[in-house]
Amino acid sequence: MRRVPVNLTSMSFSSLVTLLQHRAVTQPADRAFVFLSDRGAREAELTFAQLYDRARALASELVQKGAPGDRALLIFPQGLDFIVALFGCFMAGVIAVPMMVPRRQSSRDSTASITTNCAPRFILTSQLLMSGQRKNVAARFADGNYEWIAVDAMVDHSVSSESSKLPLVGGETVALLQYTSGSTSDPKGVVVTHENLLQNLEMIHLSFGATRASTFVSWIPLYHDMGLILNALASFHVGACCVLMAPVAFVQRPMVWLKAIQEYRGEISCVPNFAFDLCVSRFSPEVAEGLDLSSWKVAVNASEPVHADTIERFIRTFAPYGFDPRAMCPFYGMAEATVLISGGVCGAGHVTRAVSRVELGNGRVCSPAGQADSQIFVGCGRAVVGERIAIVDPKNLDRLDADQVGEVWVCGPHVAKGYWRNEVATRETFTAQIDGDPACWLRTGDLGFLDDAGELYITGRIKELVIIRGANHYPQDIERTLQKVDPALRNNGGAVFSVSDENGDETLVVVQEVERVYRRSIDIANMVERIREAVVNEHEVYARHVVLIRPGALPKTTSGKIQRGVARQLWLENRLDLLTSDVA
Amino acid sequence: MTKEQISAFCVDRLAKLLRVPKEVVDTQTKFSRLGLDSATSVYLLMDLEEKLDLELSPETFYDHPTVDNLSAYLAAKHAASAG
Numbered sequence: 001m002r003r004v005p006v007n008l009t010s011m012s013f014s015s016l017v018t019l020l021q022h023r024a025v026t027q028p029a030d031r032a033f034v035f036l037s038d039r040g041a042r043e044a045e046l047t048f049a050q051l052y053d054r055a056r057a058l059a060s061e062l063v064q065k066g067a068p069g070d071r072a073l074l075i076f077p078q079g080l081d082f083i084v085a086l087f088g089c090f091m092a093g094v095i096a097v098p099m100m101v102p103r104r105q106s107s108r109d110s111t112a113s114i115t116t117n118c119a120p121r122f123i124l125t126s127q128l129l130m131s132g133q134r135k136n137v138a139a140r141f142a143d144g145n146y147e148w149i150a151v152d153a154m155v156d157h158s159v160s161s162e163s164s165k166l167p168l169v170g171g172e173t174v175a176l177l178q179y180t181s182g183s184t185s186d187p188k189g190v191v192v193t194h195e196n197l198l199q200n201l202e203m204i205h206l207s208f209g210a211t212r213a214s215t216f217v218s219w220i221p222l223y224h225d226m227g228l229i230l231n232a233l234a235s236f237h238v239g240a241c242c243v244l245m246a247p248v249a250f251v252q253r254p255m256v257w258l259k260a261i262q263e264y265r266g267e268i269s270c271v272p273n274f275a276f277d278l279c280v281s282r283f284s285p286e287v288a289e290g291l292d293l294s295s296w297k298v299a300v301n302a303s304e305p306v307h308a309d310t311i312e313r314f315i316r317t318f319a320p321y322g323f324d325p326r327a328m329c330p331f332y333g334m335a336e337a338t339v340l341i342s343g344g345v346c347g348a349g350h351v352t353r354a355v356s357r358v359e360l361g362n363g364r365v366c367s368p369a370g371q372a373d374s375q376i377f378v379g380c381g382r383a384v385v386g387e388r389i390a391i392v393d394p395k396n397l398d399r400l401d402a403d404q405v406g407e408v409w410v411c412g413p414h415v416a417k418g419y420w421r422n423e424v425a426t427r428e429t430f431t432a433q434i435d436g437d438p439a440c441w442l443r444t445g446d447l448g449f450l451d452d453a454g455e456l457y458i459t460g461r462i463k464e465l466v467i468i469r470g471a472n473h474y475p476q477d478i479e480r481t482l483q484k485v486d487p488a489l490r491n492n493g494g495a496v497f498s499v500s501d502e503n504g505d506e507t508l509v510v511v512q513e514v515e516r517v518y519r520r521s522i523d524i525a526n527m528v529e530r531i532r533e534a535v536v537n538e539h540e541v542y543a544r545h546v547v548l549i550r551p552g553a554l555p556k557t558t559s560g561k562i563q564r565g566v567a568r569q570l571w572l573e574n575r576l577d578l579l580t581s582d583v584a
Numbered sequence: 585m586t587k588e589q590i591s592a593f594c595v596d597r598l599a600k601l602l603r604v605p606k607e608v609v610d611t612q613t614k615f616s617r618l619g620l621d622s623a624t625s626v627y628l629l630m631d632l633e634e635k636l637d638l639e640l641s642p643e644t645f646y647d648h649p650t651v652d653n654l655s656a657y658l659a660a661k662h663a664a665s666a667g
Contacts, residue, residue: 247625251623251626252626252629252630253630260609276586364628469623490658501603529613531619532616532617532618532619533614533616533617533619535619536616536620536621537616537620540621540622540623541621542602542617542619542620542621542624543619544602
C-alpha cells in the first residue's frame, strides 16, 4: 500500500525561513543533512538546530554589510556550507545565486555573464576557494568590488541580543535566482520566490509521499535545480534527512551512491538518465556483493531525455539486489517552473508508449506500422495538483487535443515571474496566452503530447538546445568558441547539434565552413584537433564528430539564419559537401 | 608495468572512450586536443587506478597532458610504489 502523506505542512508557512524555525524548534536534534566523502565515509552533518544557528549567524553578517534584495553568489564545492549559505541568505532577505565553481582554464564560461546580469554585493564561498589552492576563483572576480565571506571560517554561531534584526521574509520575497545554463550572451536567471518554492515543494511532496522518517540520497550538484530543490530542499521540506555526496564521487564510483542508499536506508534519490546507465556499465557481481536496494521507494529519472531501455537495463541489473521496479519514477521539469512540472506517483512505476515514427514527424501520435516504424517514449507522469499542463501548436498558438504533438505549456503557482533583468526573454517565455483563458502560461520550448489519461510524453525540443549528460549547451555559444580558433573558420558559418550514438546517448557534431582563401592550404586533421580542444576547454564537452565543409555549403534561411535542423539531417545522410584532405 | 605497456593501455582505453580507431590516438597530442572532457577523463583515471593499483588525483591529466607524459609519470610512480 502506498502511504498517504499526512504531514502537509508547508501551506501554513510563509517562507522557508519560518519553515526552518519550525524545524529547529520541533526537531532540533534530528539530522537535516549528512555529507559523505568520496569513499562513502560520513564526513560532516548538520542538525536542524545547527543549521538554524549557523544560518542565523551568517544572516546577521549579511544584514550588517548589505541590504535585503542584494544578490549573493554561492560558490562552493559540494557540501554543507552551501546549505548554510543558502539559508543565511533566506533569513537575511538576500537573494541567493547558486553557481558552479568557475573552471580553471575556461575564460568563457557563464561566470562573467551571470555576474554582470545579477550584480552581486556578496560572494559566499569556502576558505579553500578564497585562498591559496584555487587562486583562479578570486582572480575571476578581481575586477569587481564584492564582500567576500568564507562561510566555513565563521566559528561563533551564538546569536547575542545585539545580533542584527532580520527583515521580514514573505512569500513574495525573492529566494533565489536559478541561472538556466542559458546562452552566455544572454544569461537567464529565473526569479524564484519563497511562494514558488513552497508551492513546488508541496507538489513534490505529493508525488514522493515522503515523511520526516524518509531519507534522501543525492550527489547532484547543489547549484543545479535538481540537486538543490528536488533532492535537498524536498528533504528539508518534510523534515527528513538528506545524505549528500560530491558528483565526482558518483562518477568515479557509482556504487558508492548505491551503497549509501543501502547504508542510510535511503527512500528517495533523483538523478538524470545517464546515472542509471553508468551504474549498469560499472556493474559487476563483485562490487555489488551484499548490495541491498530494497529501501529505495522513489528513483526519479529527470533533467534529460528518459530512455526506456535505460530503465529496463537498470531494473534487470539491480532487481536481484532488491530494487523495486515500481520505484522507477520519470519526471519532467525545468527551472522556470521552480523545478517539478510533471511526475509519477510514488510506487506506481513507469509507463511507455510505442508510436509511429513516421506519423510523429507529422505531429500525430499513432500506433506504429511495424517494428521499424516504432519509437518508444517513456511517460513523464501527469500534472500535479495545483497546476495545469497544455499542449499548444507553437505556430498558431491553438490548444491541441490528446495524442497531438505540440509545445508543452505550464500554468501554476510554482511558475516563476520571469528572468532577472531580462524583459525580452521574460515576455517571450512567461506571458503566453491561450484563447479564452485569462491565465499566463510558461512556454517550455519542449515538444510533447498528453495521452487520454493526462500522461505527459516529451518528444523533442523546439529550441536547438543540446543536452549532454544533463548539461545544457547552446549551439551558438559553441559555434562562437570554435570560430575564434582560426581565421580560416568562417564566422556564422557553423552548425552545432547533437545526434544519438550507437548506445542512444547524445553526442556532439560540429559542422563548420572554411573560408575560401584557406580551403586549399588548411591542415584538416590539425584544425579538427584545435576545434576539439577549444570546445572541451570552454564547454567541457567532447566534439566527437567535427566536419569541415566548403564555404556556402551550410544550409541557411534566405535571411541568413543557420538551419541547424537541416544541417543535422544532411550530416546524418552523408550529404554535406565536405572539404577533403586530398584537395591539393 | 613499463612506460610502453602503460602507454599502450592508455591508447587502447582512449580509443574506446572517444570511439575512434587506435591509430588516431597520438601519444604526443594533448588530451584536450583529443577532445577528452573531464567527465570522460575520470573513466580513464579509474581504469588506470585499477590497472596500476594507485590512487590518482583528477589533476593528473592536467599536470601530464599527453599519453607520453602520463605514461612516463605513471611508470615511475608505479615502480616507486611497488618497490
